[in-house]
Amino acid sequence: MRIRSELIISILIISIIPLSFVVYTSYNYSQETIRASIMDNLVGATENTGQAIDNWMDVRKSDIRVISQFGMVEYIEKEELHDYLNNLENEHEGVYKEFFLLDLDGNIIFSTKNHTGNVDSQQYFIEASNGRLYVSDVYIPEVTGSPEIIIANPIKKNNTITGIMAARVGLEQLYGIIEKIEIGTLGEVFIVNNKGDIIFHENRSMILHENIKNNFAVKEVTYEKNGIAEYVNYQEETVLGSYYWLPLYRWGLIVEMNRGEAYIEVLALGRLTVAISLFAILGVILFTIVISRRITEPIESLKDGAISLVEGNFKPIPVSSKNEIGRLTEIFNQTAKELLEIRKKLEMKIDMANKDLELKNKELVIANEELKKLDMLKSDFISLVSHELRTPLSAIRTSSEFLESEENADPGVQKEMLENIIRNVDRQARLINDILDLTKIEAGRMEFRFEQVDFKHMAPLAIENIRPIAQKNHITITEDIPDKLSTISADKEKLIIVLNNLLSNALKFTPDGGTIHLSAKEYQDYIEIKVKDTGIGIEKEQLEKLFDKFYQVDSPSRRKIGGSGLGLSISSEIIKAHGSKIHVESEPGQGSTFCFRLKK
Amino acid sequence: MDKKDIDKKIIELIQQDENISYSKISQIVGIPEKDIEEKIKNFSDIREKILIVDDEMSTLMPLKRSLESEDYAVVEAYDGHEAIKKANEEKPDLILLDLMLPGMDGIEVCQHLKTDTQTEKIPIIMLTAKDNIDDKVKGLQIGADDYVTKPFVLKELKARIKSVMRRPGNI
Incomplete structure (x- = not known):
């Protein structure tokens, strides 16, 4: 699971559960409190109203009691009494509908409304005759249609009942008391008697016509209880009903409020709570998303950065905060930068190493080729050496064997054989010396003794060596050496070898009647020595091999001359040891020029 | 003509x-x-004729004298081209062929002679101062009849000459 989802889920779990719990608990608590206070209010109002009714009734009762003890009643001054009572009626604004007096037989002897008749069967008459104040049940006279009660009280004289004072009392004023109770638009207030009949109701048509004993509150109040309860009333509505028993008159006061109306505040509270909770949850979710984004976004970019680093297209990650993640990002950027630098360096090193390796490889291949060539040269050299050594040996062997076996051979032939032997022994000796010299030079074991040499004195020595053969072959030797020639730094003996080799070489390849020219020329730092002949010349491809050991230019005259094939190699090595090089210029048929320079 | x-x-x-x-x-x-x-x-001249091919006069001369004293007719050649020319002209009974020759070397000469119908039947004995096996094998492969390393014992060479000439198919 991604960190962000985890974060969101955890924060939601952590915040919403306690939030819900708190909201639910406080809602419940508030609801209970509100309910309790509503109920208390209702009960209080009911009790107050009940007491107000009690008080009102007490006033009525005491009125009747006072009037019945009033002396005027005894004298029955009819006119006066009439006026008094009428005044009283007026004073009480229609509360008293009628005052009347009864004799002990139940005959109406006086009425403010001039009624007559006998009421001895009436309960109030019977009860009052027994010496008690009596309050009748509610009834509705057909004439007024307004509920009334009759209060009757015995008139006593010297503790003897002389008559009965009674009054019809209208209950209209009770409306004023009841109206003070807050019952909402749907609520009802009514009073029932102990049989459950409605004796007082806003809706007057219901009075005495409805028996609502089934109503829970009515049942309770007829059992003479006080209290409050929620129940379904006679109109099939759920109501909050408060009931109060008025024992003196055996009345039950019932105040019913529509439950919804009563608890409207609770409902409002619930709605408010739900709304607040929803807002809170929404807020928490938004907050969580924002927070998780703030936390996970830098991690995401770190992750992306790491991936891009691996893929090799890293760009620094923007640092969005100064917290641990911001710090981490900075460190990551730094590390990545260093890594990239190291990588670059490594790549460069690898590149260089590769190039180096390639170069070395090439060098190795070349070296290997050279070694192979060298090896071939070596074996060629050995094969050449063996060939060159065996050739004179073979001549000596054959000649001597001939002499040995042909004792009677012609003396001329014998001499020829002996000469052949001597010639080949000399040749062999020369060859061996040459090989030894060359080996020494190549091994760096030949010692050179450099001294200041005057070339002017050396040239004639070298020329003298070849003069006899040159003269025999009618070859002219010329020289061009200036008288004032500076001395050169050279090994005299070795230089003589070089001159001998070059001159005899020229001699070998120059046909009869040709010319060999030895010259020296002075330059600023060196003297240039040249041996030029009018010989057969050398092919271009042969020029390169000229200084190879045992290399001999093909020539029909060669067999006349002989030679080891080492002379030029030795000369070249000697001049090399002098820090110079022998150059050759030649064209077939045009003669050759060998030249080298020696430092002063 | x-x-x-x-x-x-x-x-x-x-x-x-x-x-x-x-x-x-x-x-x-x-x-x-x-x-x-x-x-x-x-x-x-009813003597058997031998062509000696060698660029070294000092080797060729005593060999020639020695073979002449054995009553062979001797013809000389100093290089490959001369050898081929003489072989065609003189129709020798045997050729002694040195391997190290200027220009055309002995192996080439041998190859040439052995592929020419005029000369293919002439037995060839290779003479060389080189003694490595490869050269010998190469020489024998292209048709040389024998191979002698310089320096050689004359008696032995003479015996080999006789032996090669006696072989069936050779003259």
């Missing part, structure tokens, strides 16, 4: 007239009198 035809013509002329003079033959055939004399001398 081909050399063979010349020889044939000379023989014809002599058969017709035993006392015919060299100058007359020379006139008819068209070559110098001196050459006619040489040719007639060669016709009568």
Whole structure:
């Protein structure tokens, strides 16, 4: 699971559960409190109203009691009494509908409304005759249609009942008391008697016509209880009903409020709570998303950065905060930068190493080729050496064997054989010396003794060596050496070898009647020595091999001359040891020029 | 006129007239009198003929003398081209061929001779101062009949010459 989802889920779990719990608990608590206070209010109002009714009734009762003890009643001054009572009626604004007096037989002897008749069967008459104040049940006279009660009280004289004072009392004023109770638009207030009949109701048509004993509150109040309860009333509505028993008159006061109306505040509270909770949850979710984004976004970019680093297209990650993640990002950027630098360096090193390796490889291949060539040269050299050594040996062997076996051979032939032997022994000796010299030079074991040499004195020595053969072959030797020639730094003996080799070489390849020219020329730092002949010349491809050991230019005259094939190699090595090089210029048929320079 | 035809013509002329003079033959055939004399001398030479090919005079000379004293007719050649020319002209009974020759080397000469119908039957003994096996094998592969390393013992070489010439198929 991604960190962000985890974060969101955890924060939601952590915040919403306690939030819900708190909201639910406080809602419940508030609801209970509100309910309790509503109920208390209702009960209080009911009790107050009940007491107000009690008080009102007490006033009525005491009125009747006072009037019945009033002396005027005894004298029955009819006119006066009439006026008094009428005044009283007026004073009480229609509360008293009628005052009347009864004799002990139940005959109406006086009425403010001039009624007559006998009421001895009436309960109030019977009860009052027994010496008690009596309050009748509610009834509705057909004439007024307004509920009334009759209060009757015995008139006593010297503790003897002389008559009965009674009054019809209208209950209209009770409306004023009841109206003070807050019952909402749907609520009802009514009073029932102990049989459950409605004796007082806003809706007057219901009075005495409805028996609502089934109503829970009515049942309770007829059992003479006080209290409050929620129940379904006679109109099939759920109501909050408060009931109060008025024992003196055996009345039950019932105040019913529509439950919804009563608890409207609770409902409002619930709605408010739900709304607040929803807002809170929404807020928490938004907050969580924002927070998780703030936390996970830098991690995401770190992750992306790491991936891009691996893929090799890293760009620094923007640092969005100064917290641990911001710090981490900075460190990551730094590390990545260093890594990239190291990588670059490594790549460069690898590149260089590769190039180096390639170069070395090439060098190795070349070296290997050279070694192979060298090896071939070596074996060629050995094969050449063996060939060159065996050739004179073979001549000596054959000649001597001939002499040995042909004792009677012609003396001329014998001499020829002996000469052949001597010639080949000399040749062999020369060859061996040459090989030894060359080996020494190549091994760096030949010692050179450099001294200041005057070339002017050396040239004639070298020329003298070849003069006899040159003269025999009618070859002219010329020289061009200036008288004032500076001395050169050279090994005299070795230089003589070089001159001998070059001159005899020229001699070998120059046909009869040709010319060999030895010259020296002075330059600023060196003297240039040249041996030029009018010989057969050398092919271009042969020029390169000229200084190879045992290399001999093909020539029909060669067999006349002989030679080891080492002379030029030795000369070249000697001049090399002098820090110079022998150059050759030649064209077939045009003669050759060998030249080298020696430092002063 | 081909050399063979010349020889044939000379023989014809002599058969017709035993006392015919060299100058007359020379006139008819068209070559110098001196050459006619040489040719007639060669016709009568019944010795076995050996061609020695070597660029080293000092090796060739004692060998020639020695073979001549054994009663062989000896012809010399100093390089490959001369060797091929002489082999065709002289029709030797055997060729002693040195391997190290200027220009065309012995192996090439051998190859040439052995692929030419005129000379393929002539036995060849290779002579060389080189002694490595490869050269020997190569020489024998291209048709040399024997191989002798310098320096050699004359007696041995003579024995090998006789042996090679006695072989069936050889003349």
